[in-house]
Amino acid sequence: xxxxxxxxxxxxxxxxxxxxxxxxxxxxxxxxxxxxxxxxxxxxxxxxxxxxxxxxxxxxxxxxxxxxxxxxxxxxxxxxxxxxxxxxxxxxxxxxxxxxxxxxxxxxxxxxxxxxxxxxxxxxxxxxxxxxxxxxxxxxxxxxxxxxxxxxxxxxxxxxxxxxxxxxxxxxxxxxxxxxxxxxxxxxxxxxxxxxxxxxxxxxxxxxxxxxxxxxxxxxxxxxxxxxxxxxx
Numbered sequence: 270x271x272x273x274x275x276x277x278x279x280x281x282x283x284x285x286x287x288x289x290x291x292x293x294x295x296x297x298x299x300x301x302x303x304x305x306x307x308x309x310x311x312x313x314x315x316x317x318x319x320x321x322x323x324x325x326x327x328x329x330x331x332x333x334x335x336x337x338x339x340x341x342x343x344x345x346x347x348x349x350x351x352x353x354x355x356x357x358x359x360x361x362x363x364x365x366x367x368x369x370x371x372x373x374x375x376x377x378x379x380x381x382x383x384x385x386x387x388x389x390x391x392x393x394x395x396x397x398x399x400x401x402x403x404x405x406x407x408x409x410x411x412x413x414x415x416x417x418x419x420x421x422x423x424x425x426x427x428x429x430x431x432x433x434x435x436x437x438x439x440x441x442x443x444x445x446x447x448x449x450x451x452x453x454x455x456x457x458x459x460x461x462x463x464x465x466x467x468x469x470x471x472x473x474x475x476x477x478x479x480x481x482x483x484x485x486x487x488x489x490x491x492x493x494x495x496x497x498x499x500x501x502x
Contacts, residue, residue, distance in 0.1 A: 407458060407499040410451075413476045415459060417491035418445065419484055432468040438481045443467045445479035456501040463501055 418424040420438060432438050433445075434453045444457060444464035451457065455466040457478070464480065473479050478498070482488040 407501050410457070410498040410500050411476065412495055413459075413478050413498045414493065415478045415480055415496050416493050417482050417488035418470070418479050419482050419488045421485045423485060424488065434467040436467050438468065440481060440483045440487075443481040445470045445473050445481070447474050447477070450475065451500075458499040458501050459496050 420430055430437060432443060433448075436443070441462060442465060444459075444466055445468035446455070446457070446466045448466070448469050451466045453466055457464050457466065459478070459480070468479075468481070470479055480491065482491065
């Protein structure tokens with residue numbers, strides 16, 4: 270009986286030891302796997318770092334071999350110079366266009382000002398002509414005393430054949446007047462006849478007029494009359 274008990278205990282201990290051994294084996298295997306994975310990861314990281322270092326070195330080498338500034342490339346310098354020259358030419362052309370436009374604008378303004386001045390002058394002249402046209406052709410000078418004379422010695426001392434203005438007197442045209450009232454050249458209408466003031470006389474003052482006739486008899490026949498006098502413009 271005691272032997273059977275001891276045998277069962279021994280079997281139980283064997284099974285426990287086997288289980289413990291199996292657990293230790295599994296634990297050791299897991300630890301080994303973990304260590305292996307860790308070593309692989311470390312190696313992988315090292316490989317990545319090495320590759321990154323090589324790429325960095327390659328880039329640095331390429332950067333060192335590549336010229337650092339645009340000044341070392343003649344073709345680039347030529348292109349930049351041409352671009353700057355074209356830009357300057359475009360700027361000069363733009364300034365020239367602006368100047369030409371300004372000159373053209375000034376000329377247009379001057380032409381417009383000239384046309385406006387001409388239009389204003391034309392309007393002024395037209396207004397003056399209109400006023401002149403609207404003005405009466407004759408101006409009533411009043412009622413005057415008219416007499417008659419000729420170029421004989423009795424009418425003119427010693428006789429004369431020249432008027433005050435130097436013309437030869439003509440019937441129906443020449444009239445003598447006070448030059449302070451009617452200057453030489455003034456045209457006067459009397460009884461439908463238009464006379465021109467060309468002469469003067471010592472006895473002709475103020476509102477007196479002396480009409481020229483070709484003969485003394487005609488002058489006597491006219492005599493002395495009162496008449497309405499109009500200034501003809």
